[in-house]
Amino acid sequence: MSEPIDIPPDEDVPEWAVRYNAGDYPLQAVTGDAVALALENGTEWTLRALLVERGKDPFGGLDAWPGGFMDWEDADTRQAAIRELDEETGIRAPEYVEALASYSRNGRDPRQFAGTRDEKTGAWTARGARVTTAAYLMLVSEPAEPKGADDATRAHWADVYAYLPWEDVRDDARRAGTLGVRRALDGWAGRDRTRLARVRDLFDLDDWNEERTAERWALLVESALVPEGRRDRWGRSEPRDDDALFGREMAFDHREILADALGRIRGKIKYMPAALMALTGPRATLDELQAACEAIAGRPLHRSNFRRAVAPPARTEARAPRIVGKTGQRREREGKGPGVAPEIYRFLDDAVRARLDTSIRFPWLPLTASDR
Structure with a gap:
């Protein structure tokens, strides 16, 4: 479709611009x-x-x-x-x-x-x-x-995890779903050692890498276990009884884009505090920060070690990144039960403006052990 462009009548148009025809090339x-x-x-x-x-x-x-x-x-x-x-x-x-x-x-x-x-x-x-x-x-x-x-x-x-459910391994119930996907992939791999090795590499909970979202998605497409891996040229695919195990289908290649985005943000929160602050806002309690990181990464954290990871004591080794500091304010607690109102922390300006020299080493809990 041609569009009118405001080119003055007296403009010196080069000869090639008159000869060129976009219709001579693939659309x-x-x-x-x-x-x-x-x-x-x-x-x-x-x-x-x-x-x-x-x-x-x-x-x-x-x-x-x-x-x-x-x-x-x-x-x-x-x-x-x-x-x-x-x-x-x-x-x-x-x-x-x-x-x-x-x-x-x-x-x-x-x-x-x-x-x-x-x-x-x-x-x-x-x-x-x-x-x-x-x-x-x-x-x-x-x-x-x-x-x-x-x-x-x-x-x-x-x-997000309605579309990529295997990426959320925060508790036993969710991990059961991920293990179901793993078993389906094992069935697809059969006795093919190369395929089996790839499935173990990507879906082994004992050695889970939360950032490898794109690789896991690519394997599921290759296996044709997800509808996106079975589509014809018109975008149609025959439904299967176990489709629900693999989450909701998306249009085009948009689940691939989601997997890429999830992997990107999971990596970024480790070395770009600005990315984490963009999601949580500039102020939060440490429990809120932990819950936010767990939701993004889809896996549980060790509570006390997480606090030391994002707000280490002043006497901690200099290489440990400190991304938040105290504000002197507390979050009002809901209800009137016993307990101390949690402190509110703020993202430090120096940390937000820069990429951390040393990435945050999040203290992930073992996925095959108790969450707490």
Whole structure:
């Protein structure tokens, strides 16, 4: 589709610009996706994603990231993602926005193959464009209620682990689900030693690496245990009885994007306090900080050692990073039962403005032992 551009009649247009015809090359389209994450403090802390339910095919009824095609007026894909976030959810972009990755796998958007069939020859003529998207990670500390608009049926905040349930191993019940996924992968691997070694490497709870989210997702797609690994060119896949074990399906390759985003933020909270503060806000109690880190990482922490990890005593070894300090204020306790109101801490300016020289060594609890 051609668009009028304001080029003055007297401008010296080079000859190549007159000869060039984009129609001589394969059609390409570019989109921007807003990958917004937030923490919700309810009965327990929950990591949530801001999603829209698609109102039309392909993938009608499935959740997707707010996003869309670049307009001529968009300066870049970042601006396109921010604009689409506002148009589809009514929420403006937060202060924390960073490029996540670009996604260009052939066929990632089934609209690429749209076209018509010649009635005489039966030949299919595609008229769609290959779609590449640039995803932007956006971290929100105070999530507002979204409002669906544009081509989205509704916009909503959803639990990240409803889509990647095996990534949450905070307690025995959740770990049981992860072990179920592991058993399914073992069945897929059969006697193939290479496959079995990969499954053990990625899904062994005794040696769990919370940051390897993208690798675990890629293995599940390869195994075809998730619907995304069984789709035809039109985005369709036959349902299976055990699909619920693997969480909710998402449109396009958006669960891959979610896995990448989750791995990114799990790594970032260890060396970029600004990323953690973008989710929790500038002030929190140590228990709140611990619950936030556990929700992000999907695994439990040792309480007293966590406190020493983020707010070590002044006499602690100089290399231990200190990211929060006391404010002299306390959080009001709910109810009138016994107990001391917890102290409120604030993120230190020096820590927030810089990347830590020494990453925080979070004291994870063993996943095969008692949580507390």
